[in-house]
Amino acid sequence: MTQSSATELPGAVPASCDAAAEADQPPSVARRRVLKGALTAAGLVLCLRHSGRIALAGTQKYGAAGEPGGVVDNPLVFVAIHPDNTITVTVHRPEMGQGIRTSFALVVADELEAEWPQVRVEQAPADQARYGNQDTDGSRSMRHFFEPMRRVGAAARMMLESAAAARWGVPVSEVVAEHQQVWHHGSGRKLTYGELAVQAAREPVPEADRVRLKRPDQFRYIGKSSSRLIDGADIVAGRARYGIDTRLEGMLYAVVARPAVLGGKLAHYDAQAALAVPGVVRVVEIPSHPLPALSYPLGGVAVLARNTWAAIKGREALKIRWDEGPNGHFDSQRFETVLQQAARRPAKVVRNQGDAMATLRDAGRRIEAEYYLPFLAHASMEPPAATARIVDGHCEVWAPVQDPQGTRDLVTGLLGLNESDVTVHVTLLGGAFGRKSLADFAGEAAMLTKAMGGTPVKVTWTREDDIRHDYYQAVALEHLEAVAGPDGLPVAWLHRSASPTEDATFQAGAEGEDSSEYGMGMINIPFRIPNVRLEVPGVPAYTRIGWFRSVYNIAHGFAIQSFIDELAHAAGRDPLEYQLALIGAPRRIDPRRLSDEWNYGESPQRYPFDTGRLRAVIERAAREAGWGRSLGKGRGLGLAATYSFMSYAAAVIEVEVGAGGKIDIPRVDIAFDCGPQVNPDRVRAQLEGSCIMGLTLARYGEITFRDGRVQQSNFNDFPVLRLPESPQDIRIHLQPAGFEVPLGGVGEPGLPPIAPALANAIFAATGRRIRRLPLATQLADWRA
Amino acid sequence: MASTLRINERSISVEAAADTPLLWVLRDELGLTGAKFGCGMGLCGACTVHVEGQPVRTCVTPLAAVQGKAITTIEGAGHDPIGRAVQAAWLALGVPQCGYCQAGQIMSAVALLRDTPQPTDADIDAAMAGNICRCGTYPRIRAAIHRAAQQLREAR
Numbered sequence A: 001m002t003q004s005s006a007t008e009l010p011g012a013v014p015a016s017c018d019a020a021a022e023a024d025q026p027p028s029v030a031r032r033r034v035l036k037g038a039l040t041a042a043g044l045v046l047c048l049r050h051s052g053r054i055a056l057a058g059t060q061k062y063g064a065a066g067e068p069g070g071v072v073d074n075p076l077v078f079v080a081i082h083p084d085n086t087i088t089v090t091v092h093r094p095e096m097g098q099g100i101r102t103s104f105a106l107v108v109a110d111e112l113e114a115e116w117p118q119v120r121v122e123q124a125p126a127d128q129a130r131y132g133n134q135d136t137d138g139s140r141s142m143r144h145f146f147e148p149m150r151r152v153g154a155a156a157r158m159m160l161e162s163a164a165a166a167r168w169g170v171p172v173s174e175v176v177a178e179h180q181q182v183w184h185h186g187s188g189r190k191l192t193y194g195e196l197a198v199q200a201a202r203e204p205v206p207e208a209d210r211v212r213l214k215r216p217d218q219f220r221y222i223g224k225s226s227s228r229l230i231d232g233a234d235i236v237a238g239r240a241r242y243g244i245d246t247r248l249e250g251m252l253y254a255v256v257a258r259p260a261v262l263g264g265k266l267a268h269y270d271a272q273a274a275l276a277v278p279g280v281v282r283v284v285e286i287p288s289h290p291l292p293a294l295s296y297p298l299g300g301v302a303v304l305a306r307n308t309w310a311a312i313k314g315r316e317a318l319k320i321r322w323d324e325g326p327n328g329h330f331d332s333q334r335f336e337t338v339l340q341q342a343a344r345r346p347a348k349v350v351r352n353q354g355d356a357m358a359t360l361r362d363a364g365r366r367i368e369a370e371y372y373l374p375f376l377a378h379a380s381m382e383p384p385a386a387t388a389r390i391v392d393g394h395c396e397v398w399a400p401v402q403d404p405q406g407t408r409d410l411v412t413g414l415l416g417l418n419e420s421d422v423t424v425h426v427t428l429l430g431g432a433f434g435r436k437s438l439a440d441f442a443g444e445a446a447m448l449t450k451a452m453g454g455t456p457v458k459v460t461w462t463r464e465d466d467i468r469h470d471y472y473q474a475v476a477l478e479h480l481e482a483v484a485g486p487d488g489l490p491v492a493w494l495h496r497s498a499s500p501t502e503d504a505t506f507q508a509g510a511e512g513e514d515s516s517e518y519g520m521g522m523i524n525i526p527f528r529i530p531n532v533r534l535e536v537p538g539v540p541a542y543t544r545i546g547w548f549r550s551v552y553n554i555a556h557g558f559a560i561q562s563f564i565d566e567l568a569h570a571a572g573r574d575p576l577e578y579q580l581a582l583i584g585a586p587r588r589i590d591p592r593r594l595s596d597e598w599n600y601g602e603s604p605q606r607y608p609f610d611t612g613r614l615r616a617v618i619e620r621a622a623r624e625a626g627w628g629r630s631l632g633k634g635r636g637l638g639l640a641a642t643y644s645f646m647s648y649a650a651a652v653i654e655v656e657v658g659a660g661g662k663i664d665i666p667r668v669d670i671a672f673d674c675g676p677q678v679n680p681d682r683v684r685a686q687l688e689g690s691c692i693m694g695l696t697l698a699r700y701g702e703i704t705f706r707d708g709r710v711q712q713s714n715f716n717d718f719p720v721l722r723l724p725e726s727p728q729d730i731r732i733h734l735q736p737a738g739f740e741v742p743l744g745g746v747g748e749p750g751l752p753p754i755a756p757a758l759a760n761a762i763f764a765a766t767g768r769r770i771r772r773l774p775l776a777t778q779l780a781d782w783r784a
Numbered sequence B: 001m002a003s004t005l006r007i008n009e010r011s012i013s014v015e016a017a018a019d020t021p022l023l024w025v026l027r028d029e030l031g032l033t034g035a036k037f038g039c040g041m042g043l044c045g046a047c048t049v050h051v052e053g054q055p056v057r058t059c060v061t062p063l064a065a066v067q068g069k070a071i072t073t074i075e076g077a078g079h080d081p082i083g084r085a086v087q088a089a090w091l092a093l094g095v096p097q098c099g100y101c102q103a104g105q106i107m108s109a110v111a112l113l114r115d116t117p118q119p120t121d122a123d124i125d126a127a128m129a130g131n132i133c134r135c136g137t138y139p140r141i142r143a144a145i146h147r148a149a150q151q152l153r154e155a156r
């Protein structure tokens, strides 16, 4: 086996090269593009601030600094201390189940020396200039705001100390804040935060570099699992308010008939029968916007009524003729052939080292496999819903949105208002998983209230609307070829990933994965292979492509981790031992050495690819799962490991395949390294949830198109995992890490290893290789 | 049509068409938004309430079918010891993620524990199969039901 040459920097990357390297770092691409609303004479135009294909000028900024709005760490923006000694922490990132309202609050509370039971949370409206970046995706909230939120809490604590010292006329060095009181050592005097609040707010805010943070061993809440969920009591009592729960005085309820085919338009409609439905008040046409789709409403016909049920009945009574537009021919079954052909031809090379093509050509035996993953819908339990009203020219929106500022920009543009005339209140999100990053539904509510002269309107999407008008996870066909050396490890590796790009949602005609998309687990394979060639064919999109939890990592992770399992078996080697050999010795690799210029927008020095950490989660998951133990016929263990969003995840799944392909999962072991865990219980919850979602997409998830239309509609034909199918035992093993280690993401990185671990387990159990998802009925002929 | 409903031990009159699903009466007419809309087809359980103590999917239950019957929604779940025990177990184990499905989950769990105070895993599977959680809180739901059952047993 030849060792790969010069593709990595062994050992630690010296911190001192940071500044220089960052300055000459070529511009890369943010995963999430931002829409800017603008009104032109020609109508509404949403401009791309930057996109996957337009390079940013100037110096590259990493992490939060590279996101629109950047970071704000002013305590006066985020902390309010009330005279009754309660404390309100403003959380500027939307809550969609990841627990950010709890976790940000506990970070602030800890540094502030607040008493947790006294802490309340308020959700910030959309205002990125005031709060910093609010766009909640990419598993970035804690990664980017842990340090700023610490500074917020600590600065507020220092202001309280200064206020107390001034009140007592003593040096500030003699006072200390503890348990929500400030004490004077010498005299034993003390004042509560509530008593100091007014004065403290007038103290100067300490500069960021003067803020005295706690030592990690002084943390009371950070890194502990004991803090109550801030919204827990409201949720279990039915008091928690989601977007769909918004109620305003005099509000009308709307549902919308949208074109079934993307790019379709209303040709003709007859509203007479709809208007005859009791409770229906008005029928309003929503204009369609020319493609690309952006986050614009799809257009169509809205029925406004006195209640949701009347609106639904009214919509059923509409008679509509649609002009299908350019996508009426789209057929996902035929498209699979297009993807296949694209993946079998040379395409745009995104990483090349050695000469993989020559090695493949000259090899006696190539190992080749293709993996197919279909479109997916998010199907968050709360379907899209939004409410809007206009009072005195000011539009207010209440909506469950991941990108509050993007929503505000959208509404500003759609209504032709100034930004200051639009307020977006962020409700709780009843799940989102990437769907609610693009707030077309909020745009609908805004357009409808405008059409109704400002009357409040709530738009509710039915489940059918949600399944049929999603921004879908892209279909993918992954083509892999390898040549094994004498030890069975590959000496050549070719991977072509044929998948429509999310950019096509923003730029008509964009084709093939961009650098942030193949940057998700395809380009940055850290394996010791001398000849590597990675290619990305340009394939078109015929529907709205969006972001689904962990995004392109799903297809890349499934293909690569399945293929490695295939290679191990072909070599007659144990998959665990084989994968560790393929990864090689622990080392820290500069992602640019892997041709990965994106690195999730993070600094390559701060976040190198640490193969030691990858090895460690694999070894941990295997050890905890009892890898190698003998299981009966029809049972097997499968392993998969991925690195995404700056976190390392490995899963071992135990499966039992019964007669007719009945799947039983007695146990899943997940080892996870996201650096230090700020709220370990929520980290565990996210991993449990990622496991269930990963199993859902592995077993059931599939959206298909025919005549341009989505063929699924509801949970009957787009099933998701239910409790009896859930693994009996999910064990989460968190790797310990000190707070000097930079944080990794949590919400997404647990998902990519799940589907390949299941497929590999099925192979171990049955000898059947699953190369297409979902599993569905592929094992129906299996006899136990 | 004017109907009188008994909801959470109170008598309430509403004006709505007889075929209106109870879900929309609760949510739109009465402001009881704890019961959630998830599918509208009896597939997900988000809209579950109790009618005469039995779990019912309100999205497919017409108003006319519940006239005069005792209805308990999530807002009234804390009125009885089983409901309180389930809510407490949910909080103790940190079950909710987004929380959207949890009202329905809790109503199904309370109904289970009322009929089967010491449920087995198989009992839980059967009683909870109709409630979807897209966030994937199933392992904790299972554990929380066992915990609530144990607390209720110890309280007796």
Ligand code: FES
Pocket (backbone or CB within 6 Å): B036, B037, B038, B039, B040, B041, B042, B043, B044, B045, B046, B047, B048, B057, B058, B059, B060
């Ligand atoms: S909304 Fe009633 S079962 Fe889904």
Ligand code: FES
Pocket (backbone or CB within 6 Å): A097, A381, A430, A431, B096, B097, B098, B099, B100, B101, B102, B132, B133, B134, B135, B136, B137
């Ligand atoms: S907690 Fe989000 S759907 Fe169940």
